[in-house]
Structures are given as structure tokens and as C-alpha cells.
Amino acid sequence: MDVKATALLKLIYLEMFGHDMSWASFHVLEVMSSAKYVQKRVGYLGAVQSFRPDTEVLMLATNLLKKDLSSPSPTTMSLPILTLPHITTPSLSLSLLPDLLPRLSHSQATIRKKTIVTLYRLAVVYPETLRAAWPKIRERLMDEGEDSSVTAAIVNVVCELGWRRPQDFLPLAPRLFDLLVDGGNNWMAIKIIKLFATLTPLEPRLVKKLLTPLMSIIRTTPAMSLLYECINGIIQGGILDSVDGTSEGEEIASLCVGKLRGMIVVEGDPNLKYVALLAFNKIVSSHPHLVALQQDVILDCIDDADITIRLRALDLVVGMVSSDNLMSVVGRLMRQLRNSPASSSSDNPLSDRVPRFDVEPMADSDDEDAEESLKPGEKRSGQPPPLPDDYRFSVIQRILEMCSREMYANIVDFEWYIDVLVQLVRLAPATGARTYSQGLHYGLPGGESGGKGYDISENVGSELRNVAVRVRDVRPQATRAAETLVTAEQKEGAFFSVGNGGRGALTSAVWIVGEYANLLLDRSGTLSSLLSPSTFTFPAEILSVYLQAVPKIFSSLVGSDRTPWTSERKAMTALLATRVIHFLEPLASHPSLEVQERAVGFLELMRLASEAISSQQASSINEDFDTPLLLSQAIPTMFDGFELNPVAPGAQKKVPLPAGLDLDMPINQNLSHILRLAEFDSVMDNAHDDFGAYYNDKPVAQGGEPAINSLNEPTSETQSYQRGGDESYLDPTVLARRRAERRERNKDDPFYIGENDFTSGTSTPLHNIHKNSNGDELDIDAIPIVKLDLGGNDLNLASDMPRKPRGNGRSGRAAFNIGADENIILEGEPLDREYLEETEAGLDDVSRPKRNRGKKTLLQVDSSGLGTLSLASNDDSANDGLMEVQRLRQEEEQMAKAMKEVERLRLEMQRASERIQAAKGVPPEGTLVKKKTKRVKVTDISGDSKATRKSAKEGKDGQEQSVPKKKRKKKKLIHGDTEGLVASSHS
């Protein structure tokens, strides 16, 4: 056994390194049952590390656990107590609960506190535990003379339970309050505060009581953790909100914020910085002004060496940004992005285009090493630490978020914003760089880290497009920015900083260039850069946008009617057209269908155009020719429709339903009736009516009469069906008779194929349905066409604009008119509040169940059962719980009694049957079989008895029921029937 224990210990060690040891679970059990404490301990350790609730040998361990729980030695006793939380299952909890409960009043404090916690863990898997255990735990808590560490353990457990069912713990508040005030244990105080934070929303009166002690703790405590938790509790418990407005509220708010500020500034401890930022983050949504006061400190944190702190600060900054500080904050972030080298290959010479201040050329240092070797303290002078791509990613995202919030409410100067966007494109991290291992460094706070090769520059691009579309005043600038992006990309190939970072922005840039081609500075230059051969290397999504943009620019370049159609112009246009055709031709066989389709379409168009160009004579001095119509009229109209406006995401939904259109209503009320009719028709009316219908309808259609007229007469049609039989169609005998008659009649008719009359009739039902269903008058004009209210929003915004504080007035531009989303506004109903709610609700509906299931992340405990358990009327229900336990025990006893009875009867019968068999001289196999059946039967009985217990019957009933069953089975087996054995053993 000693050897075994040692081997097991080694195995446990190996398990830590990822070697599976589930195969050894039986050996673990063996060592657990050893009499020596040292070996036992190893066994229990093995159980803790390797057993799971689904381990099979666990069932065998129950008795061992029971035995050890009642061991005289406290050290032995604590072993199962420690182990239970790791392995327990509902059934194990149920059976061990009676053994565990008395341990709550054990003489040793260590046992008591461990038992309390173990009971809590049992309750997580088996909520009924709590019902029995709670009164005792509560008693312990209320006991003033109780050992302090036991009280602390109880508080810990209550805190864990607290957030699940806070209302049940309100009665404990006075005691907890006392503990908070005069308990010397910081750890416990923290837990109590945490618990109170969940209780205060339920009991507003608590706030008043809590304020004074909390304030005094905040003022006096030397322990930072307690201080922080006090502040946190005040924030989380909504105390700050509930006292808002009063002088007290002011006081506490300023006290908290002041302390938090102190934590950031004075201490210089990164941990305190971190938690302080966390706390600020919690206030920022409700009290942005308080946080904004601390702007300076927080902004310093953005440049902190520790990226975790930076990220927190970044979160915070997004919350507190306003139109006043936006530019400085963004500027700061941009500087950070620019100044620090990219963490991956930035030896790309082109990235030098990005202005860097006092940064050594990166070529000399391998950047991978740079990151590795960057141990703190040996930070290279003058060079900020390299930023991981994930961080860049998140910074860029935050910048966009800050700027675009509430329809650019914070932006004063859009030209500045466009400039920022263009720079961001250049700074965007490479797409491919977000590999898995790098993703590790930054568990980004959002879900944005999902997806391979997600390109942040796409977001930047779409922001640029947004601005171009919405803000008419800066559209020229935006277009020009897009132009520079496009042309620069072309000229320099890999213009963008790293890899293909920033490429995502091209899509939008190219779209802008195409859409607002008239605003371009250098149209032909842009066009030629679009047409350059390097374009072909782009992925299909970008290419398809290119394809769309090329003809747009072409048309704006060529289609102007003002310049005369001179021979130079002709030559130039022809040249351009050829170039475009040349560009399109290879793409017409592009593997991507989207690209191919667009390319083929435009290719034909351009061929037509070039034909038109060559056929149209150039005007000379004496003769004046127009520009070919195709170029001046046809092609431009393809693109020059209405100006595109942004459309709100819900607008489509809001197009009101035309009055009287009810999509849920069946088009024809008595559809089923018609269908049935049609069926009958196909079955029986072939003879005359089908013909009749056919011949009757045909002339109508040919007569040029409007179809609608014929649609109005379904009744006559149905009458014609009914002509045949006035008696019930539903009578199958009549039906069959008629069919037989008909068949007889048509037997010799060459137009009928005897048996196939079913199929021949199939056209009729459809025809019929069609007719009847259109019976309702269909009036196309009646569908209302809704006028989109476009002006309203713009006006509103425009009137809003001047109120906004203007920036430093760098640009003399008047307030920008930001185009809002196009939406349909129905009699003054609030903009898209409803839609948002709707979608939110929708999302909730969709995501709730998913989240509930998907929420089960790693390491999570499923304690949903606990939430449903009520401790509300603690004493009663607890008594009930006790009663329940007792009742169960009684039942079990009865069960056992019944089992014994059954066994006795069985044995008697067996003896009797043996006698019979002996008389008959059955071969010895028979007895063998019987022996086997004995075991089988016992299990059988227990199964039965369980069933009976479930149906809440008395044990005796179960006994009576199971006995006859037994008899039956026995008889079967007595015949030496091996099949019977097989069957019963299966059962």
C-alpha cells in the first residue's frame, strides 16, 4: 500500500503536467480507504485532482466518505470535507448531508468553517442542502461568541449566496452591520461591503445607515484594499446615485473621487492605478462630470508603461470625452500610435512616411526581439515601448467610437477628423498580424477580437465614407482624402505601414472616389491609378468596388457636354475607353462571380461606348458634331440618379403597411374548401365539368375580355361543379359508385385513359385556386406610396448645431450640417427609439437563451438551481427541509425493511422451487441460473422500490407490488430458460 500511495503521489504530480490519470480512479479509491492517515491524505488528494462528478467509482466512495466524516480524528475528518466540493453530485450531496450537518457544531473551529463552505458548495449542485443547513449556519453567524474565522467564513459564503438571492439575506443586515463596524478583519469587512452593495438596491434605508461607517472607513483605514472596496461598494450599491443632490452626496462623491485620484497619483502603485481606473470606469456612465475633473490623471494613464492600465484608461477616456477635449485626447492617442514602432515588421521603408519623432530607424533592430527583450527598467531611452497590434487595433477603434458618437456630436472640425482618419489608415495594423498568439496579449474588452484577419482599417474607411456622405460641407475634402489614399496606394504599391494593413479602407475610398467623381482634383490621374495593373492583385471584394468606380469616373470624365467634340477629345476619349476595356477584359474571367459579373456588364457597355466614339465624327471647323449620345446621356444617367443618402437601419421596416393589407390573413378565406372541391373535382368531375370548364373559359380569355372580369365569377364556376351532383359529395359510397359509372361510360372513349383520370385532372385545381384567390379585387393603385420625410432630420440637426460649443475656431466654417440617417417619421414619433428598442428586444430575445447557454465559460459554476431556491421564510422552510430530510430517511428505513421482507419471501420461494426442481430432476444448470437471477432480482427490486417512492407510496405498497412481479419472473426462470435470464439481466 505504501508503494501504491507513493506511485499515486507521483501520478498526481504528472497529472499536473497534463497526463491523464482518470484510468487510475479505482486505485485512488483504494488509497483513500487506507487506514493510515498519510496514505489516506494522498488518496484524497488524488480524488481532488482527478475525480469529476461523472467519475464512476464515485458511487463506491459514498460509504467511505460517510465513514471518514464521522472519524474521531479531526484531521481525518477534514479530508472528506475538503474533497467534497470537487467531486460532489446531487445524489452524493443528498446522501452525505445528514453526516455533514452535525459537523457544523464540531468542537474545532477549523472543522466548522470548512463544513460551512463545503455545505455551500453542496448547495450549488443540490440546492435543497441549503434548506436544511441554513438555520444552523445562521445560528453560527448570530452567535457572538463564535470563533472569528468561522464568522468570516460564513460571511464569505453569505456573500457568495448574496448576489444570487439578495432578498433572502436582508434580515441579516443588522448583524452584518455590527460585524462591519466593529469587526477587525479586513477580509471580512470587504466581503460585507460587497454583500451590502447587492443589498442596498433592495433596501434603500440601508444607504443612510451605511454612509457614516463607510465614510469613516474611507477616511481612516490604512488598508488600501478596504478603502477601494468601500468606494467600490458605494459605487456599485448605487449609494452614489441615491444620495445624489444632497450635500452629503456631494461630500461622499468628492471624497471617493479624491481618494481614487490619490490612488492613481500619490501611490505610484500600478495595482492601485488599475483598480482606481476600474472604479472610475464604473462611475463614468452616471457621473461623467466627476470623472472629467480627473482628466489630467487619466490621460497620463493612457501613456502608462503598462498596457493593461492603458486599456483601462482608454475605456475610461471613451466615456468621458466631450467636444471640448476630444481633439486633445485623440491627438494624444494619435501621437502614441505614431511614436511607438509597430511590434511586427516595420522595416518597411515606406512606413517612414509616417512622421516619427525622435525614433531611431527601426531597421537596426529586429522587432520580434525588441518586444521580447523589453524587460522593464531597461526600456530603451527615448523610445516608447512597441505597441502590440491588438492594442493599436483597440486604440483605433476607440478613436472612431469617440468621434462618431451621437452622430459626430463631439466633432467641431471635420477637416481635422478627415485628417485623423487618413492618418489612421496609415497607422492601421496589418491584417494578418492578429494571429492567435498575439491575440493572447490582449484579451480585448470587446468581442471584436473574434474573426481572423479582421481589418480595422475597414472601419476607418467606412467612417470616411460616412463623413463624405453625411457632411456635405466637407465632402470635397473627404473626396480628396480618398483620392490621395487611392492614388498613393497605386503609386507606391505597399504604401501602408505594415503588410496589407489599411487595405480595408480602400473599399470605401474607392467608392467615394467613384461616387463623387466630380469633386476629384485630378480625375484622369485617379482613373489611371485605378486602372493600373497592380489593382489586379487585390482580393475580390475590393476589386468589385473598383469595377464600379471605374465607369463612374469615366463617365464624369467623358460625359460632359460642354466641351466640343473635337478630334483631340475624340482621340482622348477613345484612348480612355480602350484603357478601360483593356482593364476590364481580364476581369471578365475572374474567378469571383461578383467581379466577373460586374466586369462583363461594364465591358459590354464600354465596348458600345468605344464603338460610339469611333463612329461619331469629330467636329471640325466647319462641321459641328455632338458628343455621342451614349457618352453624354446614357452612361451618366446610369450613375447620376438621386444623391445617395444614409438610410437608418430600421427605415425599411418602418415603411407603413398599406391599409387593409394583412399578410397573415389567408388570401382566400375558404381555401380549404376550394382545395377540397378541387380534389373532388379531379376525382369525379372529369367527365363533364373539366371539359366544361375548359371549353367555357377558353373563349372568354380569347375574347380579350379583361381577366379580372372572369375572376369575379367564381360562383358560377363552382356552380358548374355542383351541377353534377346535388347530393353529398362526401359520401364515399356515392363517390365510388359514380366513379365506377363514369369509368364504365368512358371506357370506349378514346379521349380518356381509363385509370389516369387522377392525373389528367390536376391542372384543374390549380387553375381553380388561382381563379378564386384572385377574386378579391387587386388594385395596384391602392397601394399607398409613402413619401419619405428627408428634410425633417436635417433641419433638426441644423437647428441643433449652432448650440454646440465651437472649438478653437481654427476653421472659420459655420456649423456643419450632418446628414442624418434617412428615416420615415410617422406623425412625430421619436426617431428610431422604437427601432432601437425593437432591435434591442430582438437581440435580447435572440441572445438571451444563447447567452444563458453560451455563458457557461470555462471554470464557471452552474448555480442556477440556487437562484430558484427560496429561503424567504427561513425558519419554516428550513424546518420543512429538515422534515424532508427526516422523511427521506424514514422512507429509506421503510424501504430497507420492505426489501428485507421481499428478500425473505424470495428466499422462501426459491427454496420451494428448489424443492420442486429437485423433485423433477432438473439439471444443475438450472440452479446456476437461479443463483445469477438472485442478484439480478435484487437490483430489480430496488428499481421498483424507487419508482414507488417517487409515486409517494408507502414502502409497504412497494413491497406488495414488487413481490408478485418477482414471482412471475421466478417462474419464468425456473424453467431453466436462459433467454429469460438474458432478458432479466438486461432489465
Add this chain to the structure above:
Amino acid sequence: MINAILVFNNSGQPRLTKFYTQLTTATATLKPSLSPFSRSRRNQDTSVQQKLISEIFALVSHRPPSACNFLPLPPLLAPPPSSTTTTTTTTTTHDDDTPSLLTYRHYATLYFILISTSTESPLALLDLIQVFVEALDRLFENVCELDLIFNFETLHAVLGEMVVGGVVVETALERVVEGVRAQGR
């Protein structure tokens, strides 16, 4: 509560792993609990543990000592993206069962990691690690990595005195040491 306590050295070799809640992966829960599968599931279980350790190690090893002792969640523990995209800000403040806090401390050659839910106080957890290490120091007199390797049973015993089932039961150094000594190491 505390979900797991991990100790590993500077090269990422685990020295102590203690999971107070089961590692439940989506794949593991999807599989029916048929007995033939349990072996492979267990294999997967341990491999998930190893993966988690290596992920955390990757996070931790790059951090300078001047950085704060809190880590962002590793990808394995990160909340599923679907829920965070819909409600980005609201979920963070709620108490729930999901591990949301990664606290670590670095002593000489060893990293001590605590994974816990939001019901624990981050700063208090740092103190807890401190108590743990001090207790070890008391028991071993000048504790070093080798002590932990050869007496890892004691390591577990210390933890057993301090944390039961993920809930902290004792934070007083004296009592912890006493308790372990009583067990007779």
C-alpha cells in the same frame, strides 16, 4: 469565489494546479455523457487545463514587474463574443459566475495565479497570495521552487487550510501554519 489557483515557474512549467470549478468547454458539454466517451473527455479536460496554463503563461511572462498585477482574461476564458457585442458595458458590473479576474504575483522563479469571479476583491486577492507564500515560507524555511516540487503535498495542504471549494476560509497566517502543522506534514 476563486475558480482556480495555479503556480508555475518562469518557464511555464506548472508547479501547482488547483481547479475549484470544473473546466467545462463547449465541446465537453456537448458530448453525451456516455461512459465510452468519458476517457477521451477527460483527456480533453487535461489538455484544456494545459492550454489555459500556457495561455496565462504567455500573458504573464511578457509583463514587466512594474506592471500591475491584474491580467486581461486569456482567450479561453474570455466571454463569448456574441454576448459582448450586444451589451458592451452592462455586463461588466454584474456579479455572476463567470471568472472575470486574473490576479497574479511573481516571486523569484514562480508565478502565482488566481482566477476568480467578480465577488472577490482584487486587492484582497493579492494579499491572499502573499499570505499563501508567507505560509509556505514559514513551513519550509526559505521556500524555493525545489521545496514545492518535492513537497507538493504540503502545498496542497496549505491551500486546503486557506481555501475550501473556492471560498476563502482563513487569511490569518498563524492559523494556516498551525493547521498544516497539525496535519503532520
